[in-house]
Amino acid sequence: xxxxxxxxxxxxxxxxxxxxxxxxxxxxxxHITSGDEKNLSAEIHQGLLNLGINGLLIPEEFxxxxxxxxxxxxxxxxxxxxxxxxxxxAPYVMxxxxxxxxxSKSQQENYLSKIAANEYRFGVGFSEFIGKRNDAGIxxxxxxxxxxxxxxxxxxxxxxxxxxDEKGQIFIVDAKSTNIEIVKLTTVDKTRQYSEVICENxxxxxxxxxxxxxxxxxxxxxxxxxxxAADSLxxxxxxxxxxxxxxxxxxxxxxxxxxxxxxxxxxAEMAADLEPCFALVWHAAHCHDHSPAEARLMACHAKAHxxxxxxxxxxxxxxxxxxxxxxxxLGLHYWFKRIGLNRQILGSPELVREEAYKTQV
Amino acid sequence: MDLEYGPEYQDFTKELQSFCxxxxxxxxxxxxxxxxxxxxxxxxxxxxxxxxxKILIENGYFARSVPKEYGGYGGEADILKSRIIAAExxxxxxxxxxxGQGIDMLVPTLLEMGTEEQKQAYIKPTxxxxxxxxxxxxxxxxxxxxxxxxxxxxxxxxxxxxxxxKIWTSTAQYSQxxxxxxxxxxxxxxxxxxxxxxxxxxxxxxxIRPLVDMTLKAGxxxxxxxxVKIPATNIVGKRGEGWAVANATLGHERGSLAPxxxxxxxxxMLMRLMKEETLDGKPLIEHPIYRDRxxxxxxxxxxxxxxALRLLSAKLNPGADVKIGKMIQKLTGTELxxxxxxLAIDVMGExxxxxxxxxxxxxxxxxxxxxxxxxxxxxxxxTSQIQKNIIAERGLGMPKEPKVEGA
Numbered sequence: 179x180x181x182x183x184x185x186x187x188x189x190x191x192x193x194x195x196x197x198x199x200x201x202x203x204x205x206x207x208x209h210i211t212s213g214d215e216k217n218l219s220a221e222i223h224q225g226l227l228n229l230g231i232n233g234l235l236i237p238e239e240f241x242x243x244x245x246x247x248x249x250x251x252x253x254x255x256x257x258x259x260x261x262x263x264x265x266x267x268a269p270y271v272m273x274x275x276x277x278x279x280x281x282s283k284s285q286q287e288n289y290l291s292k293i294a295a296n297e298y299r300f301g302v303g304f305s306e307f308i309g310k311r312n313d314a315g316i317x318x319x320x321x322x323x324x325x326x327x328x329x330x331x332x333x334x335x336x337x338x339x340x341x342x343d344e345k346g347q348i349f350i351v352d353a354k355s356t357n358i359e360i361v362k363l364t365t366v367d368k369t370r371q372y373s374e375v376i377c378e379n380x381x382x383x384x385x386x387x388x389x390x391x392x393x394x395x396x397x398x399x400x401x402x403x404x405x406x407a408a409d410s411l412x413x414x415x416x417x418x419x420x421x422x423x424x425x426x427x428x429x430x431x432x433x434x435x436x437x438x439x440x441x442x443x444x445x446a447e448m449a450a451d452l453e454p455c456f457a458l459v460w461h462a463a464h465c466h467d468h469s470p471a472e473a474r475l476m477a478c479h480a481k482a483h484x485x486x487x488x489x490x491x492x493x494x495x496x497x498x499x500x501x502x503x504x505x506x507x508l509g510l511h512y513w514f515k516r517i518g519l520n521r522q523i524l525g526s527p528e529l530v531r532e533e534a535y536k537t538q539v
Numbered sequence: 540m541d542l543e544y545g546p547e548y549q550d551f552t553k554e555l556q557s558f559c560x561x562x563x564x565x566x567x568x569x570x571x572x573x574x575x576x577x578x579x580x581x582x583x584x585x586x587x588x589x590x591x592x593k594i595l596i597e598n599g600y601f602a603r604s605v606p607k608e609y610g611g612y613g614g615e616a617d618i619l620k621s622r623i624i625a626a627e628x629x630x631x632x633x634x635x636x637x638x639g640q641g642i643d644m645l646v647p648t649l650l651e652m653g654t655e656e657q658k659q660a661y662i663k664p665t666x667x668x669x670x671x672x673x674x675x676x677x678x679x680x681x682x683x684x685x686x687x688x689x690x691x692x693x694x695x696x697x698x699x700x701x702x703x704x705k706i707w708t709s710t711a712q713y714s715q716x717x718x719x720x721x722x723x724x725x726x727x728x729x730x731x732x733x734x735x736x737x738x739x740x741x742x743x744x745x746x747i748r749p750l751v752d753m754t755l756k757a758g759x760x761x762x763x764x765x766x767v768k769i770p771a772t773n774i775v776g777k778r779g780e781g782w783a784v785a786n787a788t789l790g791h792e793r794g795s796l797a798p799x800x801x802x803x804x805x806x807x808m809l810m811r812l813m814k815e816e817t818l819d820g821k822p823l824i825e826h827p828i829y830r831d832r833x834x835x836x837x838x839x840x841x842x843x844x845x846x847a848l849r850l851l852s853a854k855l856n857p858g859a860d861v862k863i864g865k866m867i868q869k870l871t872g873t874e875l876x877x878x879x880x881x882l883a884i885d886v887m888g889e890x891x892x893x894x895x896x897x898x899x900x901x902x903x904x905x906x907x908x909x910x911x912x913x914x915x916x917x918x919x920x921x922t923s924q925i926q927k928n929i930i931a932e933r934g935l936g937m938p939k940e941p942k943v944e945g946a
Contacts, residue, residue, distance in 0.1 A: 179619060180541045181845075181852035182859055248540055422935050437938040439924070442931035449930055450867040457845035464540045476841070483838035531834035532827075538810075 183252060183460070190229075191252040197225055198260030204509040210263045211368035211512070220335075223264040231266060233294040235274045240287060241294035242274075247401055248463040254405040255459070258412030258520075261512045263369040265301075265332035267405045269293070272331070273300035275401040276340055280348045280385035280394035289338075289350070301339045301353065302402070303330030303375055307346050307395055308525045316377065318343045318384070323351065323377040329523060333360050333373040341375065341382070346392040349382035357381070367519040369512060399524060400466060400477035406520040407459050407484035411452070413513040413520075414488045417495035418448045420510065424499050435498075444494045451487040458483060478534035485521040485530075492517045542848070544619055552623055558598065559631040565591065567634075592636055592668045600624050601636040602666045605650065610663030618854050629800065639710060641665045641672030645718050648735075652776050652784055657737070661716070675705040675719030675738070675762060676785065683925050685720075686730045686782060690764060692721035694771060699723075699736060701744075701767040707919065711747050711760040714740050724779045735781035737773040744768070754911045755895075796916050797872030799843035802879060805909075806840055809833065809883050812901060816887065829886045836879050843871060863934040870926035873916045880910035 183191070201222050209215035234250050236242020243249075250271050257266055270293070277289050292298040305328050306315045316325040327341050336353045343349070351358065359376040388394045422445050425436030435441050462480035465473045492514045496503035503510050521527065544552075564583025586594075595601035596612050603621065605611020628635050636642075646665055649658055664670035681688035690703025701721055711717070717738045724732035738745075744767040749757035776784040810833065813823040823829050846864065853859040883906040884891035893900045894907050917923050931937040 179544055179852060180856055181848045182540065182856075184540070246540075422937065426937060433941065434938045436931075437940055439928065439940065442935075442937045443924070443927040445935055445937060446870075446927035446930035449863055449935060450871050450927075453864050453867050454842040454846035454871065457849040458842040460540065461845040461848070464542070468542075479834075479838040479841050482834075483842055486835070486838075528831060531831055531838070534837070535830055535834050 181457070181460075183248075187249055187252045190249065191256045193229055194226065194231070194253055194256035194262075195259055197229065198222075198256065198262055201225055202260050202263060204512075207261055207263060207369065207509065207512055219263050222262070226262070226264055226266075227296055232270050232296055235271060235278075236290045236294045237278070240290040242290065246463070246468075247271075247275075247404065247466045248460060250401075251404055251408040251459055251463040254408035255412035258409035258414075258513075258516065259416045261369050261413065261516055265299070265335070265371065267402055267409075268302035268331035269299045269336065271405050272302045272304075272398045272402040273340055276302070276348050276388075276394055276398035277385065279397045280388035280391075282386040285350075285383075285385060298337045299332075299335065301330050301333030301336035301373070301375075302398070303327035303333070303339060303341045304395060304399060304402075304524070305329045307342045307344065308399065309529050310344070316341050316343050316349075318347065318349065318382065321382065323349060323380045323382045325377060327375045327377075329363065330360075330373045330375045331523070332371050333375060334362065334371045339375060340385075340398075341377070342395055345390065346388065346395040347390070348385040348388040348395055348398075350385065351377070351380055351382045355380055365515075365519060367515040369516060370519070372519075372523075396474065397466075400474060402524050403477050403481035403530065404459065404462050404466060406523060407455075407462070407480040410484050410488040410517050410520040411455050411459050413516050414448075414452050414455075414484075414491040414495075417491055417510065417513050417517075418445070418452060420508075421445060421448070421495040421498035424502075428500075441498060444498055448491045448494050452491060455484045455487055474537045475534055478530045478537070481525065482527040482530040482534065485517075485527050488517045489521060544623070548619055548623060551620060552627065555600070555624060555627045556631070558600070559627055559633040562594075563631045563633040565634055567591070588637060589668045591634065592666065595636050596666065600628075602646075605646070605662065605666065609650075609658050610666045618851065622851060626800070629804070637668045639671060640674045640718075641670065641714075641716070644674065645672050648718070648775060648784060648787055651787055654772075654775075656772070657775065661737070670716060671710060671714045672716045672718060673708050673711040673714040673740070673760075673762075675708060675717045675721075677707045678704060679706050683922060686733065688720055688722060688733065690719070690721050691725070692723040692734060692736060694723070697771045698768045699771060699773065701736070701738065701764045701769070703764050705762040705764075706750070706759070708747075708760045708762045709758060711740070711762050712749065712757075716740060717762070718775075720781050720785055723781075727779055730782045731779050733781035733785075734778050735775040735784040736769065737775065738764075738767065738769050742767050742769060752911075752915060754908055754915075758912075758915070796869055796920060797876045797913070799840055799847050799872065799875075802872070802876050803840050803844060805876070805879055805883075806833070806837055808902070809879070809886075812883065813886060816890075816901070818888075823886050832882055832885070836875070836882055839875055840879070843875065863930065866926070866930045866934045869921065870923050870930070873913055874923060877910060877913040877917060880906050880913060884910055 206218055210219050230243060231253055233242035234245050238244040274290060274293060277286055289298060311328060314326045314328045316323050316327055323341060333339060339351050339353050341349050341351060357378050357380040361374040363372045363374055365372050425441050425445060426434055428435050458480050462476035465476045496510055496514060499510060502508055566583060566585050567588055568585055569587050599612040599614050602611035603614050604616035607613035642665060646662055649662055676685060678688050678690060692699045692701050717740055719736050719738050720733050721736050722732050723734040744765045746763040748761045750759040750761055751757050752759060816823050818826060850861055850864055853861040887901060890899060894904055932939055
């Protein structure tokens, strides 16, 4: 019995963390998010591709590494720690998972091998299947898609998109088609891309095994939710580390502010809230591959619970920094906003807990 | 990640399951008057608690790693087997072994630091449930600041003479013995002036007064010592080493107060209750506000269960860094259990306030009782605020509060 990360997983995670520490420095993040350094983001993405992040979940027969979701979760955690300004969850986790579960043999072979070879990059738009806002929604008829998908992940530089209709059927579309309009959405989190996608008689290929089946899309959403939880986990741990360091350094009333119980108790509460989240996220990722009966419940709770804990940590860690925490100088807000987006994307806590309940009736 | 236990443990589980099947309806001839054991069933084999305790030891289901010469099973410590035993007993509702502070705290302390005579004299009867212990630590003026305790022990000839008062002493009225922290070196610094003494409770000069708590049960006592004389040899460790001896077992108590598996059993029980109870003609579980609160708590308990697996794994595979992970258990476990019991009261509304033997009481009033009882556990054994100091100072390396002169 062993509950924890393997040496390979820890090693890979350290490599991603180190790479981001060197290349995604706060200065670089500032350039990227203010839009004045378009190439930097692509360079960082390329650097991570060189580490192999695109092939983690793709079976070896299609040129990937054939690893478990837990491996992807530790990468996602590292991306959260380093506010990695690069696509990951949509192209390298949700898309491969969806295609593995929903694609016919030939669709799998075609698309998975091209993701592994970095020829295709997928954006993913499943928001309306989880919860349709206002007049958004995609319909499929006569081999074509019509309608609007909101908060499509990583659509900007994608070659293809995965979109879903309200029944959870999954479609592959060409992101460069003339019948598609991709509108950039500006959110508080400028380290990642979110788009609105408008389709008008857009030619689409149905992933065959998603015909009248919700299982494949749920598999992809579960995987995506576990990644978002892992991202918030990494981001929260960094915020705690920074708050604790600051409280040890900063002096007021002649002593380090960390010696005041009002401050140290906030730090202890953050640590106590976050520590069990590591085990929950790892366990959920493990169940996704090895314990189908618990997989959905664990994925939903990992997403909802880590979102709740992280929200509190983002607030408290900022408060421990006092006025400095509120400034752009320290850049603490990049983690604060990353946690904010992770909470709402692929289902806010209330929606996800409702799904958790439904798996038990 | 590998959550399988392996074939040896599957056999062990099967053997245990047939044992539990045989004994789960067990009823005790010495009734339910023992506060340290489970209540037992109504049919099945009949025996005394002490006999049951012996059967458990013979089979290696209790006191597994305690040497045979001291009344234990004499096997290798096996963390996974201990976990399987706890899980199977709980699943089948088979009465477990007696617990209490003698078994949970004194026995490990003696095994580690007791003299051979002390081990011979005390461990066996304690394990067999024939000798019950209480813990004499806290005093009216020594709570969170336990090391400032003032109960005095003076060596006169070959006897300790003890004077002072202890408080929050659970089970003192049933106990034969007390393991007690006493100030024996009044001139030494406060942590270095304490000794760990073993006091027979029938010694003249001991007075026990029950202390009724908010649950209206007398869970605690005050114990008064007036010229209580015990043999000089009734000391564990050397004079002035009592603080270290006590600390060897305090950590043990903190970790075991609110195991997440027990909390999850209560979550499941609450879910059943919410399917049965109705509000405006609809089961409570169909009211989205209550359902969401239940799901929030279920997520928290799942996180603690996963965390417990991580800690279990760290015991089996030394080297994993779980320092903070262990420190948070008392704080998070007791707070979560209190929150869960409180949720049950909220979903029942007015019915949740019923108590004791009232008509319309649900689940024997356990929600209301445990809600209050766990507030006691949040305070006892190091309050939540003390736990946060420990996590911040020892776990996160944050600076201590400057000491007040003379404290």
